Amino acid sequence: MTDMKNVKEKIISNEFTDKYPNIAEWVEAGILEIGCGEYGDSFIRVLDEGGVVWEGRHKYPTLDDALQDAEKAIEKWFEENG
Numbered sequence: 153m154t155d156m157k158n159v160k161e162k163i164i165s166n167e168f169t170d171k172y173p174n175i176a177e178w179v180e181a182g183i184l185e186i187g188c189g190e191y192g193d194s195f196i197r198v199l200d201e202g203g204v205v206w207e208g209r210h211k212y213p214t215l216d217d218a219l220q221d222a223e224k225a226i227e228k229w230f231e232e233n234g
Contacts, residue, residue, distance in 0.1 A: 154206055172219055174226040184222060186215075196222050198229070 169176040175184060183199040194207035196218045206225040212218040 172223045174218065174223050174230060178226045184220065198222055198226055203208075 156231050166193070178184060178198065181200070182205070183201065187195040188195055188210075192204075192207060195210060195211050195212055196208040197204055198206040206222070206229065208218055208225075212221070
């Protein structure tokens with residue numbers, strides 16, 4: 153069985169977390185959906201237990217562009233909601 157604390161530490165201290173700190177914090181308790189799904193027109197979505205918090209555009213030139221958009225939206229959500 154994997155020690156979850158060690159797994160979490162590896163996830164927290166990596167290149168992704170350095171580039172997208174708000175997403176990394178968000179996914180500890182919330183959800184980030186990437187990809188076109190059957191329930192919406194957006195490519196990327198940020199959700200919490202109450203549902204959709206933010207939806208991105210339908211298409212992005214790159215995955216990085218989509219993640220940067222979500223990073224900014226989550227940062228704004230944290231500023232507004234603490």
